[in-house]
Amino acid sequence: MQAVGPRPRSTPCSPIAPLAITVPRNFPPPPIRIGDLVVDPPILQAPMAGYTNAAFRQIVRQYGGAGLLATEMVNARGFVWLDEHTAEHPDRLWGVADEPRPLAVQIWDNDPETMAKVGRRLAQEYRVSVVDINFGCPVRQVTERAHSGSYLLRDPARMHAIISRLVEACAPTPVTAKIRLGCSPCTINCDEIARVVEEAGAAALTVHGRTAKDFFSGQANWDRISQIKQHLKRIPLIGNGDLDSADKVVHAFQNYDVDGVMIARAALGRPWLFSQAAAALRGEPIPAEPDLETQRTCMLQHYRLVCDRFGPEKGTVLMRKFACCYAQGKTGARHFRSHVANVVGVDEFLRVVDEYFPRDEPAATAQP
Ligand SMILES: Cc1cc2nc3c(=O)[nH]c(=O)nc-3n(C[C@H](O)[C@H](O)[C@H](O)COP(=O)(O)O)c2cc1C
Numbered sequence: 001m002q003a004v005g006p007r008p009r010s011t012p013c014s015p016i017a018p019l020a021i022t023v024p025r026n027f028p029p030p031p032i033r034i035g036d037l038v039v040d041p042p043i044l045q046a047p048m049a050g051y052t053n054a055a056f057r058q059i060v061r062q063y064g065g066a067g068l069l070a071t072e073m074v075n076a077r078g079f080v081w082l083d084e085h086t087a088e089h090p091d092r093l094w095g096v097a098d099e100p101r102p103l104a105v106q107i108w109d110n111d112p113e114t115m116a117k118v119g120r121r122l123a124q125e126y127r128v129s130v131v132d133i134n135f136g137c138p139v140r141q142v143t144e145r146a147h148s149g150s151y152l153l154r155d156p157a158r159m160h161a162i163i164s165r166l167v168e169a170c171a172p173t174p175v176t177a178k179i180r181l182g183c184s185p186c187t188i189n190c191d192e193i194a195r196v197v198e199e200a201g202a203a204a205l206t207v208h209g210r211t212a213k214d215f216f217s218g219q220a221n222w223d224r225i226s227q228i229k230q231h232l233k234r235i236p237l238i239g240n241g242d243l244d245s246a247d248k249v250v251h252a253f254q255n256y257d258v259d260g261v262m263i264a265r266a267a268l269g270r271p272w273l274f275s276q277a278a279a280a281l282r283g284e285p286i287p288a289e290p291d292l293e294t295q296r297t298c299m300l301q302h303y304r305l306v307c308d309r310f311g312p313e314k315g316t317v318l319m320r321k322f323a324c325c326y327a328q329g330k331t332g333a334r335h336f337r338s339h340v341a342n343v344v345g346v347d348e349f350l351r352v353v354d355e356y357f358p359r360d361e362p363a364a365t366a367q368p
Contacts, residue, residue, distance in 0.1 A: 028281045029253045031067070032236040032260045035174030035203040037102055037129050039067035039260065041278045043249065044206070044238060046264035047106040047132065047178070049073050051322070054095025055305035059298060060267065061100060065274030067260075068102050073134045076109035076118040077146075083121075094309060097126055104130035104176070108137065110148045112161045116169035123173035130203075131170050135159060135193075136180045138212035150212035153183050156196045163200035174203035178240075181224055184213035190224070194231045202235060206262055209241040222256045229257040238262050246273070246280035253281070269325030271298070292330070292360045296353065299326040303349065312346045319349065323357075330358035 031040030045052065045060055047070040057069045074092045082089055096105060105128045109115050119131045134142075137149030144151070152159050159177075167175045177197045182188035190207060197205050207228060209220030220241020229237050236259035243249055244266035252261050267273045276286050290298070302322060307315030323340045327333040336356040343349045 027254055028283065029259065032204070032238075034068070034130055034176060034236065035172065037068075037174060039102070041065065041067045041281055042236075042238075042260035043067055043274055043277050043281070044260060044262040045069045045267060045274065046240060046262045047071060047073055047104075047134070048264055048268070049092075049137075051268060053092070053306075054099060055302055055309065056268075056271070056322075057095065057099065057103075058305060059271045059302055060274060063272040063275045065272075065276070065278035066263075068104055068130065070104040070106055070132060071096060073106045073108050073137065074118075075146075076107045076114045077111070079107070079118045079121075080114055091310075093126075096122075096128065101127075102129035104128065104132045106132040106134050106178070108134035108142060108146075108148050110146065110152060110158065110162070112165035115162050116165045119166045119175065120169040123170040128173065130174050130176055131166065132176045132178055132206075133162065133166065133202075134178055136178050136208050136212070138180070138215055143212065150180050150183060153179060153189065153193060153212065154187070156189070156193055159193065160196050160200045163197060163202050167201035175201070176204040176206065177202045178206040178208070180208050180210055180212050180214075181221065182211045184211050187211075188224070190228055191231045194228045194237075198232055198235050204236045204238060204260075205232065206238040206240055209239065222252065225258060226256040236260055240264065243277075244273075246276040246286045249277040250280050268322070269328050292358055295326060296357050299323060299357070300350075300353065302326075307346065313344070316343060316345060316349050323349075323353070327358055332356065332358040 029042050031038050032042045043066055045066040049072045052070060052072050060066055060069060072092045074090055078090060105122050107115060107118055122128045122131050134149050135152050142149035163175060163177060179190060179193055181190045188211060194205055207225045209222055209225045222239060225239045238260040239252055239256060239258035240262035243252060243261055243263050249261055252258060263273060272290060280286050303319045306319050310318060320340055324337045327336045336358060339352045339356050343352050
């Protein structure tokens with residue numbers, strides 16, 4: 001694939017300036033508008049490749065609390081290829097045609113025309129609520145091999161071309177962009193990118209507070225996300241990174257200049273996290289974690305949905321990682337993980353869940 005744009009400018013790596021003042025925000029935060037779409041509450045479920053499929057989204061929707069759900073990232077070039085070869089559309093579009101709205105579909109590529117072609121289909125034929133562009137993926141297959149995802153952060157002109165072409169093709173369906181702070185700690189350019197994203201006609205900007213080089217190391221830099229707000233005139237800023245509790249969501253809104261927040265990893269085994277965060281934003285008591293029996297039932301429903309789509313064999317293999325997410329952080333999770341990691345069929349999966357999925361401690365029996 002052809003290279004796009006120049007290498008990042010090598011500027012000396014300087015520490016991030018702290019905010020002069022912390023901006024106290026209106027609390028509770030109002031809903032956000034993404035084009036004509038009202039996102040209420042302003043808590044978004046993040047796209048996650050390999051995870052946020054229709055089964056996961058159905059479970060998230062059941063618990064409620066997420067104002068906008070998103071698919072996994074879909075490769076626009078792959079979509080076009082499959083279309084031209086009259087093959088089935090990618091598994092990553094499973095559910096998209098029929099499931100409830102609002103729903104954002106995220107696509108990636110570096111070619112404005114390919115992106116526009118796919119965006120138009122998603123907007124007009126699939127009638128999705130939002131078309132989101134991935135400018136944040138740091139994985140080599142996407143960056144070095146396909147010069148897409150976070151690779152494009154070094155080429156604001158190309159980003160502008162992709163966004164403006166997509167906006168035109170999808171209208172009136174809103175187009176949004178998801179970025180990282182920059183390619184590396186030495187080439188942070190999110191302020192410039194934010195201006196480009198808005199100028200090109202995007203309807204919202206989501207920022208994961210790490211650079212591509214960071215992958216997932218260290219902590220998301222919410223001060224740096226917050227500073228981007230002053231560069232946006234019209235569109236909402238959605239902050240993302242390390243939110244794993246309702247309290248942290250409240251803290252993010254109270255301390256940083258963001259209009260919305262997005263949650264990814266923490267919701268994988270805890271799809272009820274959105275409803276906990278939404279209750280906290282309404283000033284209500286935060287609902288307790290479901291008991292482990294309820295969590296197990298939820299996981300088994302998730303398993304059924306996956307098997308209905310992919311069949312028992314592939315469904316079981318796919319579900320191993322989700323099952324580990326549901327067990328994560330609980331007593332006995334390691335033991336469960338070691339057993340579920342190799343299961344191959346439905347009977348074995350159910351037996352392992354029955355035997356090893358963490359259970360609530362039995363209530364202490366009354367002493368005579
Ligand atoms: C397994 C996995 C897959 C991901 N896939 C995507 C993706 O398809 N598109 C995207 O924009 N971000 C993707 N991300 C990044 C998340 O959306 C999010 O920005 C990141 O995990 C930080 O948020 P968190 O701290 O709440 O997890 C992925 C992250 C993980 C862990």
